[in-house]
Amino acid sequence: MEDCASSDEDYYYSSDRDSLDGLENEDSDLQWAPSRGPTTKVITKESLLAAQREDLRRVMEMLSLREYHARTLLIHYRWDVEKLLAVLVEKGKADLFSEAGVSVVESEDTVTPLSSSSTAMCDICIEELPGDKMTKMDCGHAFCNDCWTEHFVVKINEGQSKRIRCMAHKCNAICDEAVVRNLVGKRHPDLAEKFDRFLLESYIEDNRMVKWCPSTPHCGNAIRVEDDEFCEVECSCGVQFCFSCLSEAHSPCSCMMWELWMKKCRDESETVNWITVHTKPCPKCHKPVEKNGGCNLVSCICGQAFCWLCGGATGRDHTWSRIAGHSCGRYIEDREKKTERAKRDLYRYMHYHNRYKAHTDSFKLESKLKETILEKVSISEERESRLRDFSWVTNGLCRLFRSRRVLSYSYPFAFYMFGEELFKDEMTNEEREIKQHLFEDQQQQLEANVEKLSKFLEEPFDQYTDDKVMEIRMQVINLSVIIDSLCKKMYECIENDLLGSLQRNTHNIAPYKSKGIEKASELAVCWNGKASTTTGKCHPSDCGTSGKRDRSFSFGTSDDKGCPSPKQPKKESYGGGFFDLNLPAEVLDRN
Numbered sequence: 001m002e003d004c005a006s007s008d009e010d011y012y013y014s015s016d017r018d019s020l021d022g023l024e025n026e027d028s029d030l031q032w033a034p035s036r037g038p039t040t041k042v043i044t045k046e047s048l049l050a051a052q053r054e055d056l057r058r059v060m061e062m063l064s065l066r067e068y069h070a071r072t073l074l075i076h077y078r079w080d081v082e083k084l085l086a087v088l089v090e091k092g093k094a095d096l097f098s099e100a101g102v103s104v105v106e107s108e109d110t111v112t113p114l115s116s117s118s119t120a121m122c123d124i125c126i127e128e129l130p131g132d133k134m135t136k137m138d139c140g141h142a143f144c145n146d147c148w149t150e151h152f153v154v155k156i157n158e159g160q161s162k163r164i165r166c167m168a169h170k171c172n173a174i175c176d177e178a179v180v181r182n183l184v185g186k187r188h189p190d191l192a193e194k195f196d197r198f199l200l201e202s203y204i205e206d207n208r209m210v211k212w213c214p215s216t217p218h219c220g221n222a223i224r225v226e227d228d229e230f231c232e233v234e235c236s237c238g239v240q241f242c243f244s245c246l247s248e249a250h251s252p253c254s255c256m257m258w259e260l261w262m263k264k265c266r267d268e269s270e271t272v273n274w275i276t277v278h279t280k281p282c283p284k285c286h287k288p289v290e291k292n293g294g295c296n297l298v299s300c301i302c303g304q305a306f307c308w309l310c311g312g313a314t315g316r317d318h319t320w321s322r323i324a325g326h327s328c329g330r331y332i333e334d335r336e337k338k339t340e341r342a343k344r345d346l347y348r349y350m351h352y353h354n355r356y357k358a359h360t361d362s363f364k365l366e367s368k369l370k371e372t373i374l375e376k377v378s379i380s381e382e383r384e385s386r387l388r389d390f391s392w393v394t395n396g397l398c399r400l401f402r403s404r405r406v407l408s409y410s411y412p413f414a415f416y417m418f419g420e421e422l423f424k425d426e427m428t429n430e431e432r433e434i435k436q437h438l439f440e441d442q443q444q445q446l447e448a449n450v451e452k453l454s455k456f457l458e459e460p461f462d463q464y465t466d467d468k469v470m471e472i473r474m475q476v477i478n479l480s481v482i483i484d485s486l487c488k489k490m491y492e493c494i495e496n497d498l499l500g501s502l503q504r505n506t507h508n509i510a511p512y513k514s515k516g517i518e519k520a521s522e523l524a525v526c527w528n529g530k531a532s533t534t535t536g537k538c539h540p541s542d543c544g545t546s547g548k549r550d551r552s553f554s555f556g557t558s559d560d561k562g563c564p565s566p567k568q569p570k571k572e573s574y575g576g577g578f579f580d581l582n583l584p585a586e587v588l589d590r591n
Helices: 017-021 045-063 067-076 081-091 093-100 145-157 177-187 189-205 255-266 269-278 333-382 391-417 429-457 466-498 585-590
Strands: 040-043 119-122 127-130 134-136 142-144 210-212 222-225 232-234 240-242 279-281 288-290 297-299 305-307 524-526
Touching: 040 045, 045 067, 045 081, 045 189, 067 081, 067 093, 067 177, 067 189, 081 093, 119 142, 134 145, 142 145, 145 177, 145 189, 177 189, 189 210, 255 391, 269 279, 269 333, 333 391, 333 429, 391 429, 391 466, 429 466
Parallel strands: none
Antiparallel strands: 040 222, 119 127, 134 142, 210 222, 232 240, 279 288, 297 305
16 A cells, blocks of 8 residues: 655645644654655665675775675675674774684784695695696685686575585685686576676675565565664655555554465455354354254254254254254353353454454545545636645645555554464453554544545535635644644554563554655666765766666676776676566566
């Protein structure tokens, strides 16, 4: 479910700010604060290398390392530079390197290549070979090129190409990626290409703050968040999603609640509950039988007659008061409890599901009304009137969409928050009842005001007089402020009074944002090797964005500074095969 913030034009906080400032409002939380820049970035295939090099450069400069050593460290620590620094301060450089498998050579003698005139024994194939057919790694271990190549090929095919370890026994050193690329590229250019792609995409695959956009078909973008991974974002392709679980945006539901809710809506759990409540199993064929008359002697399609009250097999001889040769007046507690519990659970689920679906359907219908309402705005702007600014309509429409979405997802949240499936031992029945009443009061207030706002926006204001339009305008502005305040209070209640009071709280929700789900801005690509992450601006001669530049890209070509050259067209590499960084590796391999 996507709100209207996905459009290219941000309607909210426009020229009606003066009208909103004119309202008397004591609550400082409702004051219009200046918006700060976007904290999420879209990483396209053009900016992927620049984003990776930004972190690589920080580690290389800080620890005076070569690029592949810095990459090995960052892959080990999942591209979390802050965590890497914390380990460096806490344990020191030696432990930092050893844990990640980095062998930094202090002496140049260690890396001196073997002389072609000398011979050496390969401990893998047990053959005496000339030095030019042997390769020594930074850790000091040397093996023949054939053994190294086969080792690399196996690891790449197994999906371990990002951290290929030395073949020596109990050696945890990571092999030099340049050596891997050189040896594998001579015999298997397609695998060398795959190896390079895996290294590049490790910035997304191994980075908890960067994830692929879950759009279908895949748009090729990744999203990087700066602050908190528990947030909702919008990709430049228009898809809105939860960054934590990559499903649709579902706040104020936690990811676990939403996963359980979707599974409950998809599978047949409630169908089973309905069958348990409304049918009885035939004692002969065990098929569920529904009673369609008043008589307690029912007959299955297999021909077996049985008593509806107890489910026991009987004969067909009966009267309205009794079945011949059968008596079932004894109370069976377990069976009655099971049936009553199934009936109660079914009715409870139907209560929350019906309201969830009602608000979801209202959202869809109101989305279709958007064009109609905008047509009314166009007609009103064309006619002669002292009202020229109708941005309050689009502002109110956006507020309606966002609050409707919050309302819709608040019902799955309430279903699990006040049920026994997740938090049975966290609250007493009295505490659960008090908190449920508190939440439902706020939910009802929000619901009532959302319906009022929907009613006013559907008014045919293009046919009204100016005075009537002014009256509707003030109502829409007032309701927009009230609804925003109620949404904030509901989220505060959830975060502080409900989830925040739990002893074992593993549920996190995306924070509420008045402007709706934040649209990620594209990460600027700077051709001098720097990526802009704060302002997103570079000198025009040094950078470009994916929307204003040819999308051809190949990380096999670069300028003399090690950065991709904007003038180089996409070329074939390692035998003429193209690959598209727009797609994850597993998709490419499948294709």
